[in-house]
Amino acid sequence: MSDWNVLLMGGKELPLWGFFVRATVLYWIMILITRLMGKRQIGILSGHNYLVAAGIVAISASRMTNPEHGLIEAVVILLFYSGMNILQSFLDMKFPGLIDRKPIVLIENGRILKKNLFRALVSIDELMGQLRIQGAHNPSQVAYATLEANGKVSVTKKFEYQPIQRKTIKLPETNVYLPHYLIYDGEVQHKNLEQLGLDIHWLNQKLLEKGISDPRSVFLAMLEDDGTLYISAGE
Known part of the structure; x- marks a missing residue:
């Protein structure tokens, strides 16, 4: 039996290059089926998603190391697993709880x-x-604690224990930003400045207020989500 037949269909012995080919093909197959199954597989990981993920890893590992298992067989099983997972996810969206x-x-x-x-x-x-992780140290502070389908516990505190918000005490509104790097390793990020509607003059003024005259001496300057300018020196 030729080496290629052993690689594809399985056999008693497989040359070293065959293991390399198998590992490479199965790796990219796993990447492909992960993309096909979508972000739900990674981010939500419900019961059947977890089983499929564990099964895919186990199947791939055994087919990479055991020469008696064929590559074609492994690819077919992995594609079948991913197809069943996509079908179950679809049914779960159409019929929640089923x-x-x-x-x-x-x-x-x-x-x-x-x-x-x-x-x-x-x-x-x-x-x-789980309550402590969510910042609720006493059950009496909790309005609802729910074990979600993905195995995580979500906690909703009672009103009197919830953090104070600006609108609750009627503070004036402020702009909220996504964190943006303005200087990284001494280099000004002009594109980010433009996206925020700012310019180099504004940045230099803010640096001068902190006693910094040269942006090249700054390792990181970042506009945080509350509009605060965070600066870390280059030392």
Whole structure:
């Protein structure tokens, strides 16, 4: 049996270059099917998404190292897995709860729902840990804590424990920006300045206010989301 037949269909021995070819092909196949399955596969990772991701990794790893498994067989299985995952995601959008799990409320108005905890198989320690991560250290502060379909716990605090917003205390509105680099490693980012409607004169004035006369001495200057100019010296 030729080396190419072993590469494609499997056999007892595979030359070293064959393993390299298999690994390269399967790597790009995994990249392709990840793109086909969309950002949901990476960002949301619901139950069936997780199983497919684990299955794809396991199948690819075994086909890369075991010469008795053929490359064609591996590609067919991976494409089938991705197709089934796309179908399940479509069904999940059309019929919510039919394919994947529904959200489960764990805390309602400060009261821990014991029945739902057991249903979700979440311990008290795990729940308290998730609350602390969300900045709620006591269940009494929580209006709702919900175990989402992707396994994460979302927390909504009671009104009196929510952070104060500018509109709540009627402060004047201020501009909000996405963070933009204005200087990086001593080089002024003129394109970002233009996008923000600013110019080099404005930047130089701000630097002078901080006692900096030369932009080349700045490692990073960034306009933060609240309009504050963050400056880090080049030392």
